[in-house]
Amino acid sequence: MRRPGPTGRWPACARLRHAVSARVWRFRLFGLLAVQAGVAATLAWFVGAQFLDNPSPVLAPTTAVGIVAASMGTRLRRTVELLVGVVLGLAVGDALMSLFGIGPWQTGLVVVLAIIVAVLLKGGGSLLTQAGGTAVLIATLEPPVRELSVPRFVDSAVGGLIGLAVGLLLVPIHPQRTVQRLAEPVLDPTIAALHNLAAALRRRDLGGAEQSLTGLRILGSRMTALDEGLGAAQEVVRLAPLRWHQRKILAQYTRSIHHLERSLYGCRAVARRLTKALRDDEPIPDEFAAAIDLLATSVQTLRRTTTPERADPQEGRRQIITAVELVEKAQGEAAPDPTRPHTHRLGYSGMIAAGEFRTASQDLLIASGLDTEEAGALVRRTSGRDEWD
Template identity: 40%
Template sequence: MAQDRRPSLLRRGSARDGVDLDAARIAEGMAYLRNRGRDTLHDRLHRVRMSVGLAVQAGLAAALAWIVSYRILNNPQPVFAPISAVGTLAASVGQRLRRTVELIVGVAVGVFLGDGLILLLGTGGWQLGVVVTAAILLTLFFGGSVAVVIQAAATAVLIVTLSPSTQNLEIPRFIDAAVGGGIALLVTAILLPLNPLRVINRAARPALELLADQLDNAAQALRERDRDRAQRALERLRENKDELAAFTEAIEGAKETSTLSPARWHRRNELTYYAQAADPIDRAMRNSGTLIRRSVTLLEDEEAVPEPMPDAVSHLAESVRLLRHEFSVGAEPQRARERSLRAVSEAGRAYGQGVGFSGSVVIAQVRTTASDLMVASGISQEEANRLVRRAFGGPEKEQEGEAESSAGPRPPTAPALG
């Protein structure tokens, strides 16, 4: 009987009115997994491409630090110099000069405490614990950074553990820290300076493409009244911390390179756009998240979706793409600005056709995000606000005191709810 029933159960579970529902769901799941695998491989390859320059710099700096310390300074065990060089390059992109100073200060604190407490307490396990504790507390008391604390503690450990068997360890440790940090700066500034614009363009692409893609997904979700698609776009946009961190770090590193490297001094003006855009792009990310979240609520509540509303969100996505392209070629971002204002104009049309409560918030966030993108393009906040109000279709005096930034945007004031 069980064998007789199994086929009928399978038929009832997998087909209804001639449609294989299970197969459709399985196919959708497999397509998601395939796309996820491709995205993961793409992300890994992108990280490798982003890190090639830094890896080559670190390898060259480590080799040169070892050669200088061993061949020129006659250090028979040139361990600390290449470690210092790699630490300077890898640990603080955008703050390498400061990192070199922190290395030397940390070594000084560690040597002072290590030698002083060895004279008072001798060597041994508990003495080592006391020295490390004192090094950390002292550097923290004087406001030392994490890098200084680590260097002080590590140097104290080396002094306590190696001093009984290695004579005159202190001076080589100082010299190696200076040699390693100095050679790292030499490689960064003179021997192998990276192209700062190329570094920033590579770092900006994931962050801006993520924003544009999820705005496109939100627009399509509004057109199709697909709540799940809007929710997926929201969840993906919330995972933007790594992309934004890489973008911000790349800007700091590029600014440092253009300052230290004579070969890159001519890039300073071109870096201005990106340096000024970091904060408004971060705000645009957060405001777009609010836009998509309210789109999810709008669809859940079955509010009206005027036809221009999805178009407004699509124009925002295109504005982000144009902004990235015009930055990458060093052009004035006029097309990105025009597309942002077009998004606001479509939002004004949608507002005029009538929206519900969540819809009014979506409209307000289109305005706010467009203003953020305008500021990212190099326009002042006041000018961006004025242009956004004009593009929306209201009079110049409408909401005169409104700040079209992330500091509490208000939705338009007179929609009919429902």
């Protein structure tokens, strides 16, 4: 991994590679969206023209594309709320504009009534926003159209339903691949931050440790996106017949992701405590830095267990256990008699970091496929501290 130059900026070639890889990642994640939107627009136009007797079915494909785009990474409930909001805004706008015409006070009245109706339907924020926004568009951009064989809100509703059908029935996302691609921007920076933290600990570089801690802290929004992607993937395997066969494997993968996230939060706690230890000039043995390096390597190893090659998780588990052993060496031998004082190799913050490290290791073992009791017993046995839970 190339590091920034003396000015703190990345070399031009490194920035270029990063930009290209970021765009490739976005294409892999959202590329299917273009196909879904194209199919939905085609079907919505065809249905609007052939079955709704609309010579210019603009609203049907527009709504279909909007629903496909909105459904990417969101829960089905919010997507349905968006569809209902569009239809509701169109219905209220068409009804009132045909009576009162177009103007400033008419626009305000349409928005107020559309949102009131949405509130009475107990809609959420998405429904309220979409109903008001669509009402504004209808009141300001679209003149009232009379003598239509099919009302425009019906045209829009059909388009939205086609968009939902395309996303769930005809061209559904691949749940596991989608979640894996959402996990990449979480795992890669985490692994890099842990390796950088270990290097900073060896140099007793407080600035480097603080940078690593910051790198772990800013991953919160990416973890939120990963959780939303998991929710969307679970809905797809529940509702899309083409993905029903993936229910079992996605359930296992979801459990692993949740415990992996917990482990990453634990790693952030370790980084925070060790940064405090450096700031307070506490001793940090080299074994602790080696343990962090090895834990980062185990995350990289375990991620290969979810690839098509399906690597054996045993290697990653051995790395985790070895890392726990290294932390125990860094911490020092526990006194055989708990009533007698003894000397630790770590200071106050380092001791807390050791406990957080064991917790993170246990969650990582569970993410590898072990059950909770087995993972806890293995960590306790390795640490030689059976009283730890």
